[in-house]
Amino acid sequence: MLNQMTIPQKLSIKHGSGKKVMMHGVLMIYTFIALFPIFVIIINAFKTRKAIFKDPLALPTPDTFSMVGFEQVLLRSEFELFFANSMVVTLLSLFFVLLLGAMVAFALTEYKFRGNLFIAILFAMGIMIPIRLGTVSILNLMSNLNLVNTLTALVLVYIAQGLPLAVYILSEFIRQIPKELKEAARCDNVSEYKIFFTIVLPLIRPALATVAVFTMIPIWNDLWFPLILAPGEGNQTITLGVQQFIGQYVTDWNSVLAALTLAIVPVLVLYLIFSRQLIRGLTSGAVK
Amino acid sequence: MTTSNHKAPFPWHILFFLAPGLLIYVSISVYPLLDTLWLGFFEEDESGQRFFSGLKNYQTLLFDAVWSEPFWNALWNNTKFFIVHMLVQNPIGLMLAVLLSSPRLQWSNSYRTLIFMPTMLSVVIIGFVWQLLLSPIWGISENFLYDIGLGEYFDAWLGNEGTALTTLSLISVWQFVGIPMMLIYASLLNIPDELIDASVVDGSSAWQTFWNIKLPLILPTIGMVSILTFVANFNAFELIYAVKGALAGPNFSTDIMGTLFYRTFFGFQLQSGSITMGAAVATLMFLIILIGVAIYLFLVQRRMQRFQL
Numbered sequence: 281m282l283n284q285m286t287i288p289q290k291l292s293i294k295h296g297s298g299k300k301v302m303m304h305g306v307l308m309i310y311t312f313i314a315l316f317p318i319f320v321i322i323i324n325a326f327k328t329r330k331a332i333f334k335d336p337l338a339l340p341t342p343d344t345f346s347m348v349g350f351e352q353v354l355l356r357s358e359f360e361l362f363f364a365n366s367m368v369v370t371l372l373s374l375f376f377v378l379l380l381g382a383m384v385a386f387a388l389t390e391y392k393f394r395g396n397l398f399i400a401i402l403f404a405m406g407i408m409i410p411i412r413l414g415t416v417s418i419l420n421l422m423s424n425l426n427l428v429n430t431l432t433a434l435v436l437v438y439i440a441q442g443l444p445l446a447v448y449i450l451s452e453f454i455r456q457i458p459k460e461l462k463e464a465a466r467c468d469n470v471s472e473y474k475i476f477f478t479i480v481l482p483l484i485r486p487a488l489a490t491v492a493v494f495t496m497i498p499i500w501n502d503l504w505f506p507l508i509l510a511p512g513e514g515n516q517t518i519t520l521g522v523q524q525f526i527g528q529y530v531t532d533w534n535s536v537l538a539a540l541t542l543a544i545v546p547v548l549v550l551y552l553i554f555s556r557q558l559i560r561g562l563t564s565g566a567v568k
Numbered sequence: 569m570t571t572s573n574h575k576a577p578f579p580w581h582i583l584f585f586l587a588p589g590l591l592i593y594v595s596i597s598v599y600p601l602l603d604t605l606w607l608g609f610f611e612e613d614e615s616g617q618r619f620f621s622g623l624k625n626y627q628t629l630l631f632d633a634v635w636s637e638p639f640w641n642a643l644w645n646n647t648k649f650f651i652v653h654m655l656v657q658n659p660i661g662l663m664l665a666v667l668l669s670s671p672r673l674q675w676s677n678s679y680r681t682l683i684f685m686p687t688m689l690s691v692v693i694i695g696f697v698w699q700l701l702l703s704p705i706w707g708i709s710e711n712f713l714y715d716i717g718l719g720e721y722f723d724a725w726l727g728n729e730g731t732a733l734t735t736l737s738l739i740s741v742w743q744f745v746g747i748p749m750m751l752i753y754a755s756l757l758n759i760p761d762e763l764i765d766a767s768v769v770d771g772s773s774a775w776q777t778f779w780n781i782k783l784p785l786i787l788p789t790i791g792m793v794s795i796l797t798f799v800a801n802f803n804a805f806e807l808i809y810a811v812k813g814a815l816a817g818p819n820f821s822t823d824i825m826g827t828l829f830y831r832t833f834f835g836f837q838l839q840s841g842s843i844t845m846g847a848a849v850a851t852l853m854f855l856i857i858l859i860g861v862a863i864y865l866f867l868v869q870r871r872m873q874r875f876q877l
Contacts (some may be wrong), residue, residue, distance in 0.1 A: 383589055386585055
């Protein structure tokens, strides 16, 4: 800690502040590049059609302000429904990925039994091999189960998709729980189920949060499986709904911009709330 | 005790913990993948009757002109897509990570949070955003280029056969640069301070310290970023589909393995879909990804271990 404090100080004196300014310059330019496209879309969603074309970079003023795009989107598509579908699918999948993932991770790390290593490798392979490659048979399977065009099909696929990484990360954390805690409970005749639900599960809460973020984003953003398994009749997720809506009203700039804004803003708000958690998860080495 | 369950009653609790997750994973991920690999060896006649045909699908895909031309085109395009990511996304990610990890940098957290933002959004949404921004009708990019004196270089990049794929690759790079940035940043933070201090005390310049100390130590992370990029790229679909549709125009110049798989499986316009042919394409994608992962595991990682502490 002491080194960290003194040496860099020397560095910054040696190199002067020019280097710092340059570093900030580069980072600011890149931050601008990352944010500007999104910013342009959002400000134009609140402008009249004329203003969108006349001066795309201007902020909406009282003269140019218009919500007509949003009105059109809400009128012409079942946006609220798509949003609700995405919520249901994401939350249900997330719940099962966390619960079942923690249970599998506990079984694999806590007990010795035949096939343990094989099952662990089976799950590990799923981290690298995308579930999409099995789409042909997944669609077959879902139509045999009469689940095509249902949200259930999506939830099942997303649970299978999320489990490998969840098992991997949660195993790492469960392994770190001191043996004494569990052994003490066992001496008191506490059942294995109770050990898992009342001792292990609360202790891995931070890991669960990390897994939650990693699981949630791909599910919310996915287009492939909604496109193939639940493409219509009110079962679209928000990503698919927006894609279909824009395809249909591609020339209506107000509507397109509004639809994009409606898809972007909730994610950005959630991201800003949970970014600390997410970045800590990414940088803590949980996914190495 | 659990460890002495040899003569104990059947360990129901293990089954309880393991079965639900394993059942869903095996039946919806493992089995469909194996079934797809198996289906690739079959053919279907008009009545939907399936019969075993060995490697015929693969022969058709790789050598029959009608099929092989789109296949090799998609594979080559996908390779270019990957190369652009490796040459642009990962170096920029590395540079940003190095800048962010410099000690006592103000607003470091804010930069990180903001630069990572596009990564959170759906690829589909990003595709549409850039389609609008690059549209000659709206002219926003054109005006911007004129403002900085480069106006004459503007073109309908997404519409031209020669530039569409590179443009789409760069859009994807723009969106995902946050991932290499974060992972490399994390591994830079893990380098022990003593090593850096020793190098500074020895009189190394910042560049020498980076080249001789930091870079070798983060090579395993760069290897991991590369394989993640590889798998994601050869599995990509959404961006092309959102911006260019399943036909991956103009004239299939943006067709990659994901869009080829989609068209083969579902059919598009005049071409009817085929389950078995789709399975064959998926199998080839599986093999490509497997080869990539194998190269990573056996070659890259083994060589990099020398550098690890």
